[in-house]
Every structure is written in C-alpha cells, then in structure tokens.
Amino acid sequence: MTAAAVLRALHHAPGAGGGPLVLPGPWDATSARAFADAGFPALATPSAGVSASLGYADGEAPAAEMFAAVARIARAVDVPVSADVEDGYGLAPGELVGRLLEAGAAGCNLEDSDRRTGLLKEPAEQADFLAAVRAEAGAALVVNARVDTFLKGDADPAPAIARGRLYAAAGADCLFPILAPPALLAGLGEAVGLPVNALARPGGPGPRELGRLGAARVTFGGGLHARAAAGAAEMAAELAAGRWGGDA
Known part of the structure; x- marks a missing residue:
C-alpha cells in the first residue's frame, strides 16, 4: 500500500485501544x-508549530520554508505524514x-479561510479548488x-454542513470543522458523510472522549x-539561575 492508502485506511479503522486516529503534530x-518511535x-x-519553529507567527511562514520543513519531517520517519x-x-x-508529493507528504490540510485576508472563501470557490486538487493528486x-x-464565531452548524457537503462532493477524504463544539461532531459527520477531524485543546476533551463524541481523527x-516551547523556557530559566539537572 502507498503511504496515502495507509493513511486513508487509518481514518476508517479503530485507533489504539479502539479510539480515534490520533495524529501528533511534529514541528521538526x-x-x-519521537512521535513515530512512540508507536x-x-x-x-501543524502550520502553527512548524511556523513557530522557523521563527514565524502562524500564517506567516513562506511556502518554500513550509514545504522544506515538511520534507525534513517526512524524510525522518517511516509513517505517513499529512x-x-x-x-x-x-x-x-x-x-x-x-x-506536496515532492516533500513526501501523504496528505494535506486545506482551510477555507483566505490566508491574506482572514476571510472565509466562497464555498463554491473552495469546492472547485478542492476538486482541482483531487483531480491532480x-x-x-x-x-x-x-x-x-466555527472559528469565525458562527455557532450554527448549518453553514459548516453546507460547506462540508460541497467539499465531500469535491473529493475530500475528511472534514475538519475546527473549533466545532464536541457535542456536534457526530452530527456533522453524519450530515456530511465524511470522517471528522477534531482539535484536542488543553482543558478540553481528550482524544478518547472526542472519539466517543464522533471524531474519527x-x-x-x-x-x-x-x-515543548514551555519546557524549553523552563530549562532556560533554570540555566539562567545557575542550575542544571539535579544541581541545587
């Protein structure tokens, strides 16, 4: 099987312990x-994590640097990388x-906000773009x-469902309604007919609970x-204070 075929199949199979497919986000x-070795x-x-590792704010890393970072990540492991x-x-x-293929990616995340303006793209425009990507790939x-x-503050699931159906018809493999209330995940997946990607956040439901609520990924x-950056900052503070490891 190709890396993409393996990744696609994982969206439809139970993850570790019967939970959803959990995809850690490496930045280098x-x-x-470390994540691959953990099984x-x-x-x-994640664009945010990779951008930060390259010295940019989220959304500001040049495309060439992002693709180069993805290539280094994909080259370092033997598992599929989206x-x-x-x-x-x-x-x-x-x-x-x-x-993407040159970088070794097996999948991609494509958002329907315009990176330059921050505004939502027209649904039909985004669907046409996704269909063209699918045709090429x-x-x-x-x-x-x-x-x-939901990210833009619209709590009504209807617009997300309408967009999701267009994107599914265009050939998308998975729906990522970022920041959707967890209680809506199952309904969104059923309405659109695609596996749903949920974002796990500190203080929110963990992966297993998100899976119970309808997340496949x-x-x-x-x-x-x-x-990791917080850990580095803590280490830096210890060094600045003259401490190292078990030093008092």
Missing part, C-alpha cells in the same frame, strides 16, 4: 521521530500537489478539508509545540 525531524501510525504537521499547508499559499492545484493524497465557520494544532 526530532519531534517527528503513532501517522503524523500531521501536511498542514493552510489555504494552499495561492499555488495552482497542480503546483501545490507537486510540491488522484489517490496520492488524503485531503482533510478544514471548515472555518484527532489533531492538536500548535498545542504540542507550545508545550
């Missing part, structure tokens, strides 16, 4: 190896797919279609990188 080769069957890069490439960086579908990429209506956004 070292973190990718996770696939990984999903890449968060935001809204596609304005690239034509053929170029976008080519650069064939089965070589697992397309996770992010729906940003769980990702973490930039949360894991933020946790």
